[in-house]
Amino acid sequence: MESLKGLLVFSASILCFLSFSSLSFASFTPIDCFLISCGSSKSIQVQDGRVFEPDFGDTDVGLSTNSLITVSNNEKNSLLSEIHNSARVFTKSSVYTISTKQIGRHWLRLHFYPVKSNQHNLKSAVFSVVANGITLLHEFSFSRLGKKEPLLKEYVVEIGGSSSKSENLVLTLSPVGSSVAFINGIEVVSMPEGQFDFSVIPIPMGPGFVIPSSVALETAYRVNMGGPRLTPRNDTLWRTWNSDHTFLFNPSSARNVAKDPKSVKYPADGESVDIAPNYIYATAQEMADAKVMDQKFNITWAFQVEKGFTYFIRMHFCDIVSVSLNNLIFDVYINNQTAVESFDISTKTMALSAAYFMDFVVNMSTGSDKIFIQVGPSNLRTTQANAILNGLEIMKMSNPSNSLDGKVAIYSINSIRSDAKKHVKLAIFATLGGLAGLLLVSASCFLCFVCFRKPKMVKQKSMTWLMVKQKSMSWLSFPNQVGISETKISAGSFASMTPSRTFGRIFAFAEIREATKDFDESLVIGVGGFGKVYKGVLEDGVMVAVKRGNGKSQQGLVEFRTEIEMLSKLRHRHLVSLIGYCEELNEMILVYEFMAGGPLRKHLYGSDFPHLSWKQRLEICIGAAKGLHYLHTGASECIIHRDVKTTNILLDENLTAKVADFGLSKFGPALDQTHVSTAVKGSFGYLDPEYYRRQQLTEKSDVYSFGVVLMEVLCARSAINPSLPREQVNIAEWAMHWQKKGQLEQIIDPYLVGKVSIDSLRKYGETAEKCLAEYGCERPSMGDVLWNLEYVLHLQAAARQSLEEENSNIIPDIPYSIPRVESGEADEIDIVSHGESDVTTSSGVFSQLMNPKGR
Structure with a gap:
């Protein structure tokens, strides 16, 4: 019954779109608009109304070879556009040179379909494609795709800019070995100014930056959440948006909602119909059983991507479900990292049904080859539980080798930032280099003078400086580099702490003694190889765990420094936070957040x-x-x-x-x-x-x-x-x-x-078995382990739901013949206690992939 209801709702949304198919867009007229039908002898009008012209004869489109091979398909196929019935075939490396008028980023769309040919088997052809020095396809073959429909590859490339190698678009197709290259159609369209010049947020989170124009993009996914597939006819920039249903991990966790596209507003700077059509903002996926206060699940979409690249992610939001402002507050996650916390769309748009988008980048150099996008209710909300997403774009970014294909070097987010500042840094370094040289000569002269005049004093000062340096290095040389936080600290908990050169507060030994009542043995909550752990209370009432190093312990300064150095770089909801340390009187003391539940x-x-x-x-x-x-x-x-x-x-x-x-x-x-x-x-x-x-x-x-x-x-x-x-x-x-x-x-x-x-236990056992594989290369990444465990939870929730109807999917009672033995291993360290705490911390937010009714 529920599935029938969902089908009816989705059908209604499609009818809603069909009824508004006559809506007109604010037309965008590009300065450059080359629509080329390769190998065709006549103009071709496609279904969305655009006209593709032949690639031979246009003065603005040049070909480097006179040896032109044209193939065409006389068989009529309703699934194919006319531009896929002909192709240009090349037996050697050949170049299209397209003379453009506008400088900057352009859409580049390439159409491929292996037209039948008596001379060449285009399906097995292997070739590479390069545009203005950017490798788009490397040793590409249509036969490896395992598909029968035409292939459209969409890119964003710079033409004529400071980083571009040409004032024109230079498209090179190169056969591999004795093979051939082919292409059916080319689109080169200038895009509206500033289409990708917005600040992006790296995941894990850090300072925002603008992607340099030298970085090319390739469209991996463009998705319309909660709505049907949109063709170029419905988009001012002739983009295609696919339905999200094939990407939903658990379709029962979401339901589609739709609104009249005419009601969508574009109120803020940056948002426009060219960013995304109002059809996208007029539909969304929201939480199933939305507006139920205790709902704590997430809607999850999974997208397969190629590892080794950084991906640009644009999320589109429009509150079409609320009846008043500030009524929809939710969290957004990318690959289990918090991207936006307690997000309220209306605070950005100051209106309902108003378009808004956010840009992110995520590095997929290691771990899983899937990008997970999740939205779910915020823990900090005071409203009913709900979360939505209207649209999504995922685009691969070119790497430092200027490639979008093949085995490539990892492209870190830091390298993107550095590209944008490369020329500035070169100038600064050149200037500083000259000054440094001058200072070095002056310093050398000064030292020589001092050494000859007062050698004993210099030696004494050098020794003193060395002693101070050695003493300070053991504590204060840690980098102040804080990672991304999913940790939610209650207001005022650590606000009074004095900032230090490391991540945390430097405590006076007197403060530690007072917090632990002079290291009262009754407050010991753990003993390990390093020393004892005490429960303590700071002056402001914050409860902490105090780890005091034992001078006789085999674990010493190295492990102590390692702990601080690591935690100074980390901040995450599921990592214990270091509050600070004490360095007085040769004491090695670390102060952590108190974990009331214990180990x-x-x-x-x-x-x-x-x-x-x-x-x-x-x-x-x-x-x-x-x-x-x-x-x-x-x-x-x-x-x-x-x-x-x-x-x-x-x-x-x-x-x-x-x-x-x-x-x-x-x-x-x-x-x-x-x-x-x-x-x-x-x-x-x-x-x-x-x-x-x-x-x-x-x-x-x-x-x-x-x-x-x-x-x-x-x-x-x-x-x-x-x-x-x-x-x-x-x-x-x-x-x-x-x-x-x-x-x-x-x-x-x-x-x-x-x-x-049974299903939950089986999947859990399989996951553990893979983790315990003999060789590391056979074990999954922690990202894959996390995904599997969330699926185990989903299976348990689904079984719990079905149990209401029948009681046949639960493991029967079995005799338990193995005795339970209490264990107390002396080498284990309990860092914090199970004692009661009156400190209020945020409750857990798990990215559970599950049927919401299972909760």
Whole structure:
């Protein structure tokens, strides 16, 4: 019944669009508009009314070769446009030179379809295409696409600008080897001024910047959320917008809404019908069962992309669902990173049904090959739960090798910024270089003079300076580089803290003593190899965890500095935050946010905590996976935790998981490396066997450790338990034995028996098995692990919903023959306690992919 209702609503929206098909746009007249039919001998009018002219005979369109091969298709095919019935074929590298009038960015659209030919098999032709020095296609072959319909490739390239190599568009088609090249149609259209000259926000978040015009773009996806496919007839810039239904991960999580396109307004600077037609803003996807207060799921779209590139993302918003301003507040996520928090469209537009867009860039050099776009209700809202998205554009950006295709070097967001400032920097460096040389000569003369006149004084001052330098380096030489934050700190929590050169506050030792009541033993909440951890309360009432180094500990200054250095670069909702440190009296003290829930392990076994439900366990694992995924891909450099275990996953009072203890962390391999060679460190039972054998560390070592955590969460027992029979001592080996037999349900926590859906457990076991693969190259990235865990949660929610109708999809009760053994491993460090806290922190926001009714 629900699916029929959804179908009727969607049909109604399509009828709404059809009824307004006669709407006229504010016409854009481009200065350059070349519509070329390659190989045709006559003008061709396509369905949207545009006319394509032949490529031979136009004085503004030149071809470098006189050896022209034309092929045409006499068979009528209703699926093909007439421009796909002919093609120009080249047996050697050939060039189209198109003389344009306007300088700047242009749309470049190339049409390909292998017309039947008696001489050449165009379907298997292999060739490359370059436009003004930008590689658009590298060794392209239509046969590799596995499709029968024509291919349209759309690009944005600069013509005649400061970075362009030509005042014209120079399009080169080069056959590979003895093959041929072909093309059916070419569109070169100048675009409205400033179409892509808006500030973009990098994800993970950082300072905004404008994409240099030297960077070419290729359209990967252009999507109309909640509406039908739009053809060039409906767009002033002759763009095509596809329906979003094939990209929705869980269609039942969203419902399409539509409004009269005439009601859409373009009130703000920058927004115009050329950015996106009103048809796009007049439809949207909103949360299914919207406006229900306790809804906490996200709408998720997934898009397959090519790894190794940076992608430009433009999101289109228009509040067509509210009846008043400030009534729609939601969060936006890109690849599980917060892109916009507590977003209220009406504060930007000051009107309802008003168009608004935002631009982002995301680097896909590592991790998953999918871009996930999500919208969901904000935790900070006071309104009913809802979230919408109207339209989306995803475009690949050319890399430093000026390529949009093939195996390429990683194009970091920082390199984009640097391109925009390259010429300015060169001038500055040239000037500074001259001044530096002059100062160096002067300083040398001065030092020589001083050394000859007062050698003893110089030596004494040098020694004093060296001592001061050595003392300060141990603490104050850490970079003040803060990463992206999904962490929501309650107002005023840390507002009074004094900024320092590192990320955090420098505490006086007297403050620490007062906060911990002179290190009262009754406040000890954890003891580990490094020292003791105390519960403390600062002057302003903020509760903290104080980690005091033990002078006799084998863990010392190196691990201490590592912890500060790592946390000074990181800020994320699922990483424990460093508040500050103390450097007085040779003390090594770190101060963290207090996690009232304590370590995950104590919620699984060995304490009197209430049992965690399967849903709670999955949400905790998802949170921890988000934190690790951010470490691997979200920070400026890949960070490998190296000590992932259940005591280093801490919970707040809302059971939101945060990864802690970065004392053993290492920066990951550089771009030209596959691993980091280092001494083996970690915790027994969680250690990656490949890392142990080869002493070669990669982020996949964290993935293995996380696989052990997954099994620990499922079975509620320690990773290593020597008191059990030999085959059961190691949880990874024991669990994999049952997983490969397809009987993982035999060893799960007795509390979960009868409460976990078969499909959810099966997917969970498969995910853990991949994490525990023998070799790192066989293990998934943390991004893929995160995606799979969210799907596990979705399967459990779906089973819970179907349980209301039939009770046949739940694992039956089974005898649990394995004794539960309390575990207390001396080498584990509990950083914070499970004690009660009166500090209010934001509740967790999980990007759950699930049927909303399952909640």
